[in-house]
Every structure is written in structure tokens, then in C-alpha cells.
Amino acid sequence: MKKTPVFLESLVTNMLRLRAICPFSWRVFQFRPISCEPLIIQMNKCTDEEQMFDFIERNKAILSEKQVGCAFDMLWKLQKQKTSLLKNAEYVRDHPQFLTLHNLATNKFKLMNDDTLVNVLYVTQQFAGEAHDPLVEALVTEAWRRLERFDIKLLSEFSSCLADQHLYFSPLMGKIADIVHRNLETTQDLSSLSVLMVNISSLISRHFQQQLVNKTELLFDTIDSSEVNVAKSIAKFLRNVRYRYQPLLERCNNVFLSNVDHLDLDSISKILSVYKFLQFNSFEFIIMAKKKLTEMIPLCNHPASFVKLFVALGPIAGPEEKKQLKSTMLLMSEDLTGEQALAVLGAMGDMESRNSCLIKRVTSVLHKHLDSYKPLELLKITQELTFLHFQRKEFFAKLRELLLSYLKNSFIPTEVSVLVRAISLLPSPHLDEVGISRIEAVLPQCDLNNLSSFATSVLRWIQHDHMYLDNMTAKQLKLLQKLDHYGRQRLQHSNSLDLLRKELKSLKGNTFPESLLEEMIATLQHFMDDINYINVGEIASFISSTDYLSTLLLDRIASVVVQQIEKIHPFTIPAIIRPFSVLNYDPPQRDEFLGTCVQHLNSYLGILDPFILVFLGFSLATLEYFPEDLLKAIFNIKFLARLDSQLESIGGMDGTQQQIFKMLAEVLGGINCVKASVLTPYYHKVDFECILDKRKKPLPYGSHNIALGQLPEMPWESNIEIVGSRLPPGAERIALEFLDSKALCRNIPHMKGKSAMKKRHLEILGYRVIQISQFEWNSMALSTKDARMDYLRECIFGEVRSCL
Numbered sequence: 001m002k003k004t005p006v007f008l009e010s011l012v013t014n015m016l017r018l019r020a021i022c023p024f025s026w027r028v029f030q031f032r033p034i035s036c037e038p039l040i041i042q043m044n045k046c047t048d049e050e051q052m053f054d055f056i057e058r059n060k061a062i063l064s065e066k067q068v069g070c071a072f073d074m075l076w077k078l079q080k081q082k083t084s085l086l087k088n089a090e091y092v093r094d095h096p097q098f099l100t101l102h103n104l105a106t107n108k109f110k111l112m113n114d115d116t117l118v119n120v121l122y123v124t125q126q127f128a129g130e131a132h133d134p135l136v137e138a139l140v141t142e143a144w145r146r147l148e149r150f151d152i153k154l155l156s157e158f159s160s161c162l163a164d165q166h167l168y169f170s171p172l173m174g175k176i177a178d179i180v181h182r183n184l185e186t187t188q189d190l191s192s193l194s195v196l197m198v199n200i201s202s203l204i205s206r207h208f209q210q211q212l213v214n215k216t217e218l219l220f221d222t223i224d225s226s227e228v229n230v231a232k233s234i235a236k237f238l239r240n241v242r243y244r245y246q247p248l249l250e251r252c253n254n255v256f257l258s259n260v261d262h263l264d265l266d267s268i269s270k271i272l273s274v275y276k277f278l279q280f281n282s283f284e285f286i287i288m289a290k291k292k293l294t295e296m297i298p299l300c301n302h303p304a305s306f307v308k309l310f311v312a313l314g315p316i317a318g319p320e321e322k323k324q325l326k327s328t329m330l331l332m333s334e335d336l337t338g339e340q341a342l343a344v345l346g347a348m349g350d351m352e353s354r355n356s357c358l359i360k361r362v363t364s365v366l367h368k369h370l371d372s373y374k375p376l377e378l379l380k381i382t383q384e385l386t387f388l389h390f391q392r393k394e395f396f397a398k399l400r401e402l403l404l405s406y407l408k409n410s411f412i413p414t415e416v417s418v419l420v421r422a423i424s425l426l427p428s429p430h431l432d433e434v435g436i437s438r439i440e441a442v443l444p445q446c447d448l449n450n451l452s453s454f455a456t457s458v459l460r461w462i463q464h465d466h467m468y469l470d471n472m473t474a475k476q477l478k479l480l481q482k483l484d485h486y487g488r489q490r491l492q493h494s495n496s497l498d499l500l501r502k503e504l505k506s507l508k509g510n511t512f513p514e515s516l517l518e519e520m521i522a523t524l525q526h527f528m529d530d531i532n533y534i535n536v537g538e539i540a541s542f543i544s545s546t547d548y549l550s551t552l553l554l555d556r557i558a559s560v561v562v563q564q565i566e567k568i569h570p571f572t573i574p575a576i577i578r579p580f581s582v583l584n585y586d587p588p589q590r591d592e593f594l595g596t597c598v599q600h601l602n603s604y605l606g607i608l609d610p611f612i613l614v615f616l617g618f619s620l621a622t623l624e625y626f627p628e629d630l631l632k633a634i635f636n637i638k639f640l641a642r643l644d645s646q647l648e649s650i651g652g653m654d655g656t657q658q659q660i661f662k663m664l665a666e667v668l669g670g671i672n673c674v675k676a677s678v679l680t681p682y683y684h685k686v687d688f689e690c691i692l693d694k695r696k697k698p699l700p701y702g703s704h705n706i707a708l709g710q711l712p713e714m715p716w717e718s719n720i721e722i723v724g725s726r727l728p729p730g731a732e733r734i735a736l737e738f739l740d741s742k743a744l745c746r747n748i749p750h751m752k753g754k755s756a757m758k759k760r761h762l763e764i765l766g767y768r769v770i771q772i773s774q775f776e777w778n779s780m781a782l783s784t785k786d787a788r789m790d791y792l793r794e795c796i797f798g799e800v801r802s803c804l
């Protein structure tokens with residue numbers, strides 16, 4: 001017998017030792033085929049799920065971790081090829097062979113390479129039926145262990161998997177944000193970075209946010225103009241962080257415009273939603289989107305797609321398209337889900353559509369699903385139904401009961417403020433002691449936005465009790481005092497303008513409690529030296545909304561603009577000018593300030609949205625500043641044609657004005673001696689007009705054939721007249737204006753720019769202008785009808801030119 005060579009004997013011995021030491025590795029490699037390629041090729045030839053499942057059943061004993069990953073990938077590719085109506089994720093998920101594949105992945109995930117691991121996680125989540133799939137948890141844990149070695153592309157894919165699980169605030173997402181921050185300087189892949197920006201947006205600081213924006217601007221030119229998804233991610237990031245950064249939004253908008261033919265319903269819907277949230281106006285995109293969405297109306301015959309179309313197109317559609325949308329929605333309304341019904345209700349609010357049949361159908365669906373809505377959704381339902389004048393006692397009774405039950409168990413300040421706000425909008429907004437105690441419990445944790453919301457709600461509640469129950473309790477007033485205390489405390493403890501700006505973003509100055517507004521302005525004045533080119537636009541916008549004239553803040557804004565104009569984006573200029581216009585204030589360096597602003601914006605006039613350009617012209621006109629280039633940009637045929645499609649109709653008259661109309665008719669001696677809602681030759685609307693002859697006697701406009709005290713067919717409804725006829729010698733035309741509280745600054749009786757400019761224009765047209773202040777009209781001195789009649793006689797027939 002031939003003796004075995006020594007080297008072979010040694011080799012076999014070593015192999016047996018290896019097998020004894022590493023039985024698992026031996027088992028894995030023992031049955032693996034020489035090449036993985038043939039099995040993968042077989043998978044790629046499968047044309048449906050049944051073929052894939054047959055393949056898995058035949059080869060389950062020999063599939064490697066790479067082939068398991070490929071099988072998951074193929075199943076998802078087959079699913080993506082189907083239309084939404086033919087997708088069968090539940091069938092795939094519940095198939096026995098999918099469970100087999102699931103078990104194989106559970107056993108082999110530690111052997112998978114990084115790409116396969118993340119891809120299997122993504123696909124598993126798409127098919128997952130359980131809230132906590134053990135495989136998903138195992139894959140996430142393994143990915144966390146490998147996180148530091150992921151490249152940016154894989155990191156972005158993994159972050160999207162976490163986002164799908166709503167893990168935006170998890171420590172793992174925080175770790176990803178840290179990795180992005182550490183590697184930001186060397187990052188060159190904007191496609192992956194934009195996805196990461198969206199997913200980590202809830203965790204980043206303001207400084208990191210600005211770094212990401214700066215990096216995005218640097219890398220934007222590296223992407224192809226067809227990269228719509230990248231532009232969508234960037235716009236979504238700006239929405240998430242509430243940053244209306246015009247330069248980036250404009251660049252994203254240009255990408256959308258150049259690819260509008262390739263945008264589907266879902267993309268257009270999301271883009272319009274972002275634009276609405278950020279108040280970004282793109283006339284060109286809206287026109288193109290409207291055309292494309294209108295063409296989709298006959299193609300959307302399923303509730304899911306038609307609801308999306310209704311929400312996107314409804315607010316921008318013309319009368320015919322709106323009629324078609326509403327009639328089709330009526331036919332589909334019974335098949336709506338709770339989520340879809342809520343979306344339709346929101347769109348009806350945006351459309352200002354009070355179609356009673358459609359409202360009834362939609363609220364019927366809402367009523368059925370009311371228990372499933374979250375607090376913020378219940379607030380939206382309450383707001384929209386209030387706006388649409390919906391009245392149904394049993395619906396509001398159930399809604400109130402649900403809101404109160406949420407409130408009793410809520411400890412999150414924002415959620416409590418949402419619930420209290422919703423309750424305050426109900427027909428019966430009264431809050432019991434449990435509700436009051438819940439508000440008091442969260443006050444120390446509230447930010448300015450929460451406190452402002454609470455104050456508005458409580459004031460609405462007190463007003464209701466005062467009007468209907470005559471029971472303004474001490475507890476309500478005590479709660480207001482506590483709100484005032486915590487608001488002042490928060491403002492006084494502010495140590496950074498950047499942190500304060502974050503709260504100002506979601507705060508509306510015109511709804512901010514009067515008692516805290518002065519403290520807010522004082523706080524802003526304290527940080528006045530920190531106002532610079534980065535934040536000047538935001539501060540100016542907030543001041544515009546407060547109606548509070550602070551000359552110190554406005555002077556500082558003007559100074560920053562003059563000194564740092566080269567660093568300020570031109571599209572921020574309209575927002576910067578606005579507070580000076582609204583509050584009717586000229587800074588010391590007025591001409592230099594306005595000249596600098598206009599010069600910086602001149603080369604961009606041709607691409608500004610029509611509304612923004614007109615409002616800029618309006619703002620400058622209130623300040624009596626008329627730059628030639630701006631006037632040329634506005635008064636040309638091409639621009640006016642663009643503007644024409646965006647013009648809105650003029651509004652109506654309220655009850656107070658009708659009351660004055662009746663009194664004026666008595667004062668002047670008849671209903672034919674006064675006109676209401678008159679349009680002047682330059683389209684200023686005058687609340688009331690009358691004409692006195694040279695002996696100061698009223699001149700009639702002509703017989704209306706209506707008895708005294710009966711309102712005529714009001715011109716503001718359908719037949720507003722433009723007046724401009726010549727008067728008899730010595731006669732004068734009088735314009736009588738009713739000024740509400742919005743016409744004056746909140747802190748001093750200083751007329752705002754719009755009202756002051758209107759008065760100047762009317763006087764140029766030959767009117768004697770009488771302006772009646774709401775405060776004067778509602779004062780104790782004019783508490784009776786006789787006193788008001790005497791007041792009107794003095795204003796009209798006396799020498800008084802203004803009754804402010």
C-alpha cells in the first residue's frame with residue numbers, strides 16, 4: 001500500500017482542526033456553490049412574484065446572504081413595476097415563501113455586506129405588517145454597529161429607513177447627524193446630502209442648519225438640471241426648518257420649471273404644499289402646474305388620486321375647473337377614508353367653497369372617523385368647519401367631548417395649546433376646572449407661541465362667557481395673569497437673539513397679547529446690536545405684523561441695510577421695506593436707505609413675482625418714494641398681463657359700516673344723498689361718499705325709489721360705480737372712511753402708511769377726506785345714537801377735516 005505523502009497528511013490534519021475550531025464557518029462554506037452568478041441570473045429572469053417564490057422554495061437550502069439580498073431586491077422591483085391599483089404587498093408579505101426568505105435573512109444578516117444589509121432593511125420595511133418586526137430591529141441594530149464606516153450614500157439610505165419608522169428624534173438619528181456634521185466639509189454628493197438634511201432636520205442647531213444651507217448652495221451647480229428629487233429634498237428641508245431662504249428656493253424652482261413636463265401628480269402636490277407653507281410665490285410654476293393638473297382631471301378616477309388632485313388644483317383652479325372638481329368629489333365622497341376627508345376639507349377651506357352638499361358629505365365621513373384623529377387634526381377640522389360656517393350640534397358635541405378627553409390626559413405643552421385652541425373655536429367654548437388646571441400645569445414649559453395661543457383662546461373664552469353667560473370668572477382673569485407672568489419671564493430670560501428668532505418664526509405679531517407686546521419689543525431692542533444681514537429680514541417681517549412702532553428698531557434695520565447691503569439677498573428687500581411702509585415711518589437716512597434698497601433690487605425686477613413687485617411698489621408709494629425703474633417694470637403691457645391673472649375681487653362691507661350708512665342717510669336728508677363702496681378713478685374704494693353744494697347742502701345722486709331706513713341694492717355687491725363726473729361750481733365731494741384698529745399703530749395713535757397714502761391720493765382727486773376712528777366711534781362720548789349723529793354732522797358740515 002502506497003504511503004500518503006507527509007504534506008497531504010499535514011494538510012488534512014490542519015483542515016480537520018480548523019473544522020473543529022470553526023464549525024459554523026465550515027458549515028457555511030461547505031455547501032456554497034462555486035459561483036453565485038447562475039442563481040442571481042435565474043432570479044433576474046423572474047417576471048412575477050410566483051416565479052420568485054418558486055425559486056426561493058427550490059433553492060432555500062443553498063441561498064447565500066448575497067442571494068437572499070438579491071431576492072428581496074427582486075420582489076420589491078416587481079412590486080414597483082405595478083400600478084397603485086395592482087400592487088399586492090399584503091399578498092407578498094403573507095406568502096409562506098416570503099416568510100422563508102424572512103427567516104433566511106434573520107439567520108444570515110451578520111454576513112451581509114453593508115449595501116445588502118441596508119437594502120434588505122428597506123425592502124423588509126416596505127412589506128412589513130407588524131409594528132415591531134424582529135428582523136427590522138435586528139437589521140437596525142447591526143447597521144448602528146457599522147454606522148461609522150457607511151459612506152454618505154449608504155448613510156442617507158439608512159436614515160430614510162429610520163425616517164420611515166418615525167425615528168426622527170432617536171439617539172441613532174442623532175448619531176447620523178453628528179457624522180454628517182463631522183464630514184460636511186468633504187462631502188460632495190448633494191443627492192445623498194439632501195436626503196440626510198431632510199431626515200436630520202428635527203435635531204440640528206441653527207448654526208448647523210446654516211452650514212447645510214451654505215454647503216447646498218456650493219454644491220447646487222454640481223447636479224444636473226433634471227435632478228428634480230434633489231430639488232424636492234432641498235425644498236422639503238427648508239420647509240422642515242421653517243426657513244424661507246429665497247436664493248435656494250429660486251434655484252429649486254428653476255429645476256421644477258425646466259422639468260414640469262415630467263412632474264407627476266404627487267410631485268406637483270408636494271411642491272405646491274411646500275410653497276404654500278413657506279409663502280413662496282412662483283407665478284410661472286403655478287400657471288404651469290395648473291395647466292398640467294387640469295389635464296389630469298379626467299384621468300383620476302380613483303378616490304386616492306382624485307383627492308390628491310382636488311387638494312393640489314382646487315385652490316389655484318378657475319371657476320369651471322372648481323365646479324368640475326366639486327361635482328366629481330360629490331360622486332366619490334362616500335368612498336373617502338378619514339384621512340382623505342380631512343384633506344378635502346382643508347382644500348375646501350383654501351378654495352373658500354361653501355358647497356353645502358359637499359360639506360355635508362365630507363363631515364359625514366369625518367364624523368364616522370372622529371375618534372381616530374389626533375389633536376392637531378381635530379384643530380384643523382374645527383378651524384375649517386368654523387370658517388365654512390358649518391352648523392350641526394351633534395357633530396360639535398362629539399368633537400367637544402373628544403377634545404376634552406384628550407385634554408385631560410395630555411401633558412405636552414404644544415398639544416395642550418392645540419386642544420385648548422380647538423375648544424375655544426367651538427360654538428360653546430367654555431372650559432371646566434380640569435381644563436384650566438391642565439393649562440396651568442404646563443405653563444412653566446411653554447414657549448412664546450404656546451403662551452400666545454393660550455392667551456388668544458382664553459380671551460375668546462372670556463368674550464363668549466361675557467356675551468352669553470355674563471359670568472367673567474376670577475379664575476379666567478387669574479389664568480390670563482399667569483400667562484402674562486410666564487410670557488414676561490420667558491422674554492426677560494432670553495439670552496440670545498438667535499433663540500428668540502426661532503420662536504418668532506411661528507409667532508404672529510398681530511395676535512400676540514397686548515400685555516406682552518411691549519415686553520417683546522423691549523427684548524428685541526435689548527438685542528438690537530445683534531441684528532445683521534442674516535436676520536434683518538426676519539426681524540423686519542415680525543415688526544410688520546405687530547403694528548407696533550419702535551423707531552429704535554426701525555432705525556437699526558435701516559442702518560444694517562445701508563452698511564451690509566452687499567450681503568443681503570435682493571429678494572429680502574421687500575420684507576425689509578414693509579415695516580417702514582406699514583407703520584408710516586421715515587428713518588433719519590431715509591433717502592439713502594430707500595435708494596440702497598431699490599438699487600440692490602433693480603436687476604431682479606423682471607423676475608419678481610407680480611404680486612411681490614406690486615406690493616413693493618405699493619410699499620414705496622406709501623413712503624412717497626417713486627423709483628423710475630420700478631415704475632417702468634410695473635407699467636408695461638407684458639407685466640400687467642401677468643398680473644391680470646392673479647387679481648382678486650374686492651371685499652364687502654361689515655355691520656358697523658352698514659350702521660353708519662343708515663345714519664348718514666338720516667344726517668344728509670335721504671338715502672339718495674349718500675353712496676357706499678364707491679370706486680374712485682384710480683381704484684381706491686371709498687366707504688361712503690356725499691356731495692355738498694356751495695351752501696353746504698347735500699346734493700342727491702338721483703332717485704333710488706327706496707324708503708328711508710331701507711338699504712338699497714348695495715353697490716358693493718355687484719354694481720360698484722366709478723365716480724368722476726364734474727361737480728357744480730363751488731360744490732365739494734366728501735369721502736368718509738371708517739378706520740378700524742388695524743389702521744393705527746398698536747402702541748400710539750399714529751396712522752399707518754396705507755391709510756395715510758389713501759388720504760393723500762383722495763385729496764389729490766379733489767375729495768375732502770373724513771376719517772372716522774373705531775376708537776372714537778366706540779368711545780363713551782359717542783355711546784348713543786344721537787351723539788353719533790351730532791358727531792357726523794360736525795364732521796360733514798363743520799370745519800373739521802379729520803375726526804381721528
